Amino acid sequence: MLHDKLYAERMEVVKPSAIRELLALANQPDIISFGGGFPDPTLFPTEKLINVFTDVMRNNGGTALQYTSSDGLPSLREKLCARMKKTGGVDCTIENLFIIQGGQQGMDLVAKLFIDKGDVIVTERPTFLGGLIAFNQYQPQYKCCSMDKDGMNMDELEEILKTTKKVKFIYTIPDFQNPMGVCMSLERKKRLLALASKYNVIILEDTPYREIRYEGEHVPTIKSMDKEDRVIFLGSFSKILSPGMRLGWVVAPKEIAAKMVLLKMAADTQCSTLNMWLVDRFMDMYNIDEHIEVLRSAYLRKRNVMLKVMQEAFPASCSWTIPQGGLFTWLTINPKLDSEKVMKEHILPEARAAYVPGAGFFPLNVEHNHARVNYSCVPDEKIIEGINKVGAILKRLD
Ligand SMILES: Cc1ncc(COP(=O)(O)O)c(C=O)c1O
Known part of the structure; x- marks a missing residue:
């Protein structure tokens, strides 16, 4: 490339990640995305x-x-x-x-x-x-x-x-x-x-x-x-x-x-x-604490909806954290599976759903059988639909 010799040395480590490119595919409107760490926009105090x-x-x-x-x-x-x-x-x-x-x-x-x-x-x-x-x-x-x-x-x-x-x-x-x-x-x-x-x-x-x-x-x-x-x-x-x-x-x-x-x-x-x-x-x-209280009860409800469906729909080889706050759970799938490959080949095309494959969160000794699954930004009925579909795929591949 024309400018290759001109870039600063630090640019050798500043690169787009494959996971970000994969997540860009999850931005299509019909995808149920558990990917972004976004808060629920309907709860913004507009x-x-x-x-x-x-x-x-x-x-x-x-x-x-x-x-x-x-x-x-x-x-x-x-x-x-x-x-x-x-x-x-x-x-x-x-x-x-x-x-x-x-x-x-x-x-x-x-x-x-x-x-x-x-x-x-x-x-x-x-x-x-x-x-x-x-x-x-x-x-x-x-x-x-x-x-x-x-x-x-x-x-x-x-x-x-x-x-x-x-x-x-x-x-x-x-x-x-x-x-x-x-x-x-x-x-x-x-x-x-x-x-x-x-x-x-x-x-x-x-x-x-x-x-x-x-x-x-x-x-x-x-x-x-x-x-x-x-x-x-x-x-x-x-x-x-x-x-x-x-x-x-x-x-x-x-x-x-x-x-x-x-x-x-x-x-x-x-x-x-x-x-x-x-x-x-x-x-x-306004009272910001009152606003935060509204967020807490909404995210607790969403967490409960997601974890209940996971319990019902996911195979026994899967486990996940039970967060007492925040916006997501960490899913561990069958160690024989690679969560990035599963998302690319099955979850996105078949379930029209997405999560964040876990590999990018590991600076060293990468593990491939995890995913970050966000519940804050998806309507309850879509959580149920999306997690059921992801579960069916994980069961099939188990
Ligand atoms: C752990 C953590 N730190 C920092 C940030 C950055 O957030 P912001 O720059 O929007 O405050 C995020 C955003 O998701 C995060 O999860």
């Missing part, structure tokens, strides 16, 4: 946001349409500090907290700040594909810890930290992990902090699903137990309000936050002033 938009334009249009500072609107940051205290048990000030374009930008900024080529990031295995996409451009090496129903395996983490040089940070999604839907136990969170302290590494705590808990007890955030300023916390409005607004936040030690804001300034100057105003005023005019 009427309320029309009122908020009108209010902002009438009373503060000039400011809301103007540039603002790179760290974001102070009043929204103040509100988020109060929310961090209330829902996350974290004491912070607006010097620790700044606004980003969703958690995705937070992962990019953290990797840009800490990773030189060859440095090591420790992740869960499987882990969030979007995290790997953000990190890959900085050419890290990965070390991974396996997962069970209580989260990351801490013995494996200890072994990695003991034997590996240049570990910069540990990336974890402790609440309703993407893709598995499981939570890290309190005991493991404490051990994670102790290990990070012993080996002097940063913890990146990514929490977009934390507030969507519909069963069980909240486990304290890792950040709330951080006595040594080594946890960077990522929050997001994507799953509790709207992903299209592209807003999230970082809570970090002051010095790290200031450096990340410099990198954000270089990347995009700031988040949309208008969207920050909308969210800020939304939280003044």
